[in-house]
Amino acid sequence: MSRPRTFLESWSRRSAPERFDTYTRGSLYFLSAFEPFFALSILGAEPTFDRDLVLPWLVVVVAHTIACVALLRAGISQFLGGPPVRPWLGTAAVVLTVALVVVAVPTFPVGDGDEGAVAGRFFAVLLGVMPLLAAASPLLLFRHLLLAALGATLFTVGATVATAAAVGTDPSRTSTFAGVAVFMGLATFFMAVGIVGSYRVSIWMLGVVWEQDRTRVLHARLAVAEERLRFSRDLHDVFGRTLSVVAVKSELAAELAARGRPGAEEQMLEVRRIAQDALREVRAVVAGYRSADLGAELAGARSVLRSAGITTTVHGDETPVGQEAQEALAWAVREAVTNVVRHSTATTCVITVHRDGGSSVVEVVNDGVPATARAGRGSGLVGLAERLEGAGGALETWVDDRRFGLVARVPDPRPDRPSTQPERTASA
Known part of the structure; x- marks a missing residue:
């Protein structure tokens, strides 16, 4: 029975798009799930609140958080081409937002001349509006999000003005409350634009990454x-x-x-x-x-790798000595490129052809290798090593810092060594 994989092993086996997807979704879910902790910080900073209504308010906050995270998850799935969001999910998030605002108003009462309680009620109301806008960010267009941010701003200004009227301040403080209302309105607008914009841009980048991955696979096919x-x-x-x-x-x-x-x-x-x-x-x-020709294989490798979205660089134009070396090194290029496309998440690949003393050498280096990969030999590499040994050469592989290198070396033919190439006949 095989042992279960650790988190690091499972993480290293994921492709780059899968890792980016996990990181982006996890970050957004974490920010949205932080709503109850903001509620506790409001209670700690505002001493004036109704202790009998704190527990119901916190219960609504937790339910509101769960609904917003669920709506955000379904919205991301729909944005990436998944099933559409169920209508009841959006309805539940909106209803809980209204309930949160309704419960927050009596939880943070404002008495005559109690201007300090205005901030507590302001942040308590804001706590219900912002998570809903963030959760709806994958479902709305940018212009709709801006209108929602503007609506949240007007709502906050109106709530602040209504609270100021309920306080019953004297006329000398009217200008002060007007300034506070404008400040809170601007703060609400910029917070809404910043939060919703960051959510939407992150989800858009996630869609771009998956689209590039699908394009890469399609080009390879x-x-x-x-x-x-x-x-x-x-x-x-x-x-x-x-x-x-x-x-x-x-x-x-x-x-x-x-x-x-x-x-x-x-x-x-x-x-x-x-x-x-x-x-x-x-x-x-x-x-x-x-059969394989080195020049044709290098040109084909450049075309296939670039079609797969891999930046490819070919160095050197030295021609191997002998037809046997030409074909053996061409097979090395073909096998290496096949492994890059099939078994890695490479973004760059460098192919170098050069002479080393009395040998012709081809070296292929690519990135995108899993952290747990080792310089072992699969069936393709075993066959390639046998082919190179038949030509008197050798195969070396190495793994270093998430890079994989393949070095194929074939010595120049000696006059006293017969060719190992089979003679092709045309007999029926």
């Missing part, structure tokens, strides 16, 4: 589909005309044989010759597809 299309087109061009000729001559031979005329045997021998020629052509196409 298109590159594979394009290669398959090229191969099928080559087979069609080689085999199409030949099979048409074989069909025509076979029908002619059958017609001559049916009528007892001479020439059927000659036509069938011609069909055999054409079939042998077609077999040689197909083998040539397959051999060209299976």
